[in-house]
Amino acid sequence: MLKADVVIVGSGASALNCALNLPRDMDILIVTKDTAERNDSFLAQGGICVLKDEGDYDSFYEDTMRAGHYENNPESVDIMITHSRDVINDLIGWGVDFERDEEGNLEYTREGAHSTERILFHADITGKEITSTLLERVRELDNVRLIEHFTMIDIIERDNVCLGIVGVDKEGKLTSVKADCTVFATGGIGGLYKDSTNYRHLTGDAQAICIEHGIELLDMDYVQIHPTAFYSKEYGRRFLISESCRGEGGLLKNSKMERFVEELLPRDVVANAIFAEMEKEGSEHVWLDLTPIGEEEIMSHFPNIYEKCLKHGYDITKTPIPITPAQHYFMGGIKVDMYSKTTMDNLYAVGETACNGVHGKNRLASNSLLEAIVFAKRAAKDITEKYDTYAENAKTKGEGVDFEKELENEKYTDVDALMERYKKLVLDEIEKERLNRE
Numbered sequence: 001m002l003k004a005d006v007v008i009v010g011s012g013a014s015a016l017n018c019a020l021n022l023p024r025d026m027d028i029l030i031v032t033k034d035t036a037e038r039n040d041s042f043l044a045q046g047g048i049c050v051l052k053d054e055g056d057y058d059s060f061y062e063d064t065m066r067a068g069h070y071e072n073n074p075e076s077v078d079i080m081i082t083h084s085r086d087v088i089n090d091l092i093g094w095g096v097d098f099e100r101d102e103e104g105n106l107e108y109t110r111e112g113a114h115s116t117e118r119i120l121f122h123a124d125i126t127g128k129e130i131t132s133t134l135l136e137r138v139r140e141l142d143n144v145r146l147i148e149h150f151t152m153i154d155i156i157e158r159d160n161v162c163l164g165i166v167g168v169d170k171e172g173k174l175t176s177v178k179a180d181c182t183v184f185a186t187g188g189i190g191g192l193y194k195d196s197t198n199y200r201h202l203t204g205d206a207q208a209i210c211i212e213h214g215i216e217l218l219d220m221d222y223v224q225i226h227p228t229a230f231y232s233k234e235y236g237r238r239f240l241i242s243e244s245c246r247g248e249g250g251l252l253k254n255s256k257m258e259r260f261v262e263e264l265l266p267r268d269v270v271a272n273a274i275f276a277e278m279e280k281e282g283s284e285h286v287w288l289d290l291t292p293i294g295e296e297e298i299m300s301h302f303p304n305i306y307e308k309c310l311k312h313g314y315d316i317t318k319t320p321i322p323i324t325p326a327q328h329y330f331m332g333g334i335k336v337d338m339y340s341k342t343t344m345d346n347l348y349a350v351g352e353t354a355c356n357g358v359h360g361k362n363r364l365a366s367n368s369l370l371e372a373i374v375f376a377k378r379a380a381k382d383i384t385e386k387y388d389t390y391a392e393n394a395k396t397k398g399e400g401v402d403f404e405k406e407l408e409n410e411k412y413t414d415v416d417a418l419m420e421r422y423k424k425l426v427l428d429e430i431e432k433e434r435l436n437r438e
């Protein structure tokens with residue numbers, strides 16, 4: 001059995017920012033399903049939004065709400081925007097390097113459905129820059145342990161108080177973790193879909209565990225399809241062609257090389273237009289022409305995309321690339337309050353796995369890293385303030401609980417079957433919610 005004051009499940013940007021904002025005298029354990037670096041936070045390309053100046057508030061707010069079909073929680077949107085500069089300053093303080101102009105001022109780019117440039121970036125590998133820096137800072141902390149290849153398969157709870165988790169390592173060995181507070185930072189659900197830009201091991205395990213334990217979920221049918229993933233016949237993760245490519249002038253074309261949609265409309269609108277065009281033409285993809293961006297801008301802003309496409313035989317400075325929409329982001333998830341607390345005591349959820357309603361029905365580009373980082377910091381603050389209460393809760397409810405004996409639960413005898421059942425539970429829940437809404 002392992003013990004910690006706080007156990008954080010996942011090692012993406014939300015998990016790491018939560019750990020960094022918890023007190024240094026807290027014993028923190030991070031467990032993660034794969035290696036520490038294999039998560040969607042490392043894949044983020046385009047950038048991270050920030051409130052450029054006070055004058056941009058109304059426009060940023062309106063862009064976020066419009067993209068979300070006005071189904072967003074206004075309070076979450078306000079919190080995300082008003083705290084954006086603060087967390088960007090944290091990131092810079094930790095050593096994150098955003099692009100700057102010749103005078104050293106931060107540079108901003110633009111993506112679909114933004115009415116102005118308000119996105120900070122680091123070439124086309126912003127997520128790697130942010131998350132690898134956070135990971136370095138976390139690895140420097142004496143009070144944080146990190147265990148890789150450790151998959152959470154359940155929680156241990158009594159009377160709606162979370163007492164810790166059950167996990168399994170690469171060899172199939174089960175271990176219980178006793179913790180006063182648990183934080184789910186398990187990311188998206190792309191691994192449940194054939195075509196997704198997400199890592200395949202992100203399969204909504206936390207959502208399934210919530211269903212099993214009566215923890216509330218929200219907007220489970222709000223799944224974002226990204227309009228432009230590199231088309232491939234092969235099975236596996238789809239390579240994303242960042243929205244900022246369209247923000248910088250990339251054009252969508254059909255097989256006759258004619259434009260058929262306004263490229264900077266919200267993601268869902270553009271994705272639907274592509275699906276309609278593919279159906280009309282009977283094709284499996286459309287084309288994205290990045291040549292209008294110009295070779296110089298392509299090489300400086302999108303070097304990673306350039307290299308990846310070149311490997312597949314496409315020089316994006318000269319020729320259009322085949323693209324298709326793919327599952328990309330999960331707006332729904334585990335219902336949380338404004339401090340990322342779930343409906344179970346001693347349990348928080350942060351990042352893509354959580355739903356505080358900030359994105360409504362459709363996420364605005366580059367708002368997810370921001371949301372993950374802002375609300376993970378708020379979770380850390382809340383946990384710190386309420387820690388004594390949680391410790392007392394855990395002590396009272398944990399009395400008589402044998403954490404070793406918990407592992408003898410029959411449902412853990414076939415972990416593979418359990419994980420397959422979990423996948424189905426989540427997909428069924430998404431479908432149920434979709435039908436409810438009709």
Ligand SMILES: Cc1cc2nc3c(=O)[nH]c(=O)nc-3n(C[C@H](O)[C@H](O)[C@H](O)COP(=O)(O)OP(=O)(O)OC[C@H]3O[C@@H](n4cnc5c(N)ncnc54)[C@H](O)[C@@H]3O)c2cc1C
Binds near residue numbers: 046151186
């Ligand atoms: C290709 C791509 C490009 C993107 N570009 C942008 C962008 O430019 N700007 C932007 O704002 N957003 C972007 N996003 C979205 C953004 O990257 C994610 O929403 C965000 O990084 C999610 O962070 P997270 O910490 O919630 O989850 P993740 O970073 O995905 O981390 C989830 C972690 O949970 C772990 N985990 C999962 N299940 C378990 C389990 N059962 N037990 C233990 N560990 C578990 C995983 O191993 C992983 O470490 C992009 C996403 C993708 C896929």
